[in-house]
Amino acid sequence: PSDIRSNGQHWWLKVHSEQAKDIREKLGFVREPYNPFHLTLGFANEKNEQHSKYILEQIMKFDL
Numbered sequence: 001p002s003d004i005r006s007n008g009q010h011w012w013l014k015v016h017s018e019q020a021k022d023i024r025e026k027l028g029f030v031r032e033p034y035n036p037f038h039l040t041l042g043f044a045n046e047k048n049e050q051h052s053k054y055i056l057e058q059i060m061k062f063d064l
Contacts, residue, residue, distance in 0.1 A: 004064075008053045011041040 003014035014036055021031040044052035058064070 004059060005038075006052070006056045006059075008056060009044045009049060011044075011052070012038045013041060015039050 005012045005014075015038060017037055020037055024033065025031050
């Protein structure tokens, strides 16, 4: 993925979906939402928050 975001607790991947745009349009919304389409992968709780932050640091360090 070209755009991975995290705040250390939540992880998001940017996604593209023409079908989701079609659904939005049929419901009367603009095709492109204000906040881009994304997929939330999970939630880091107190047991794995430090590991989640470590992964984010590595992604940023090695420009993954």
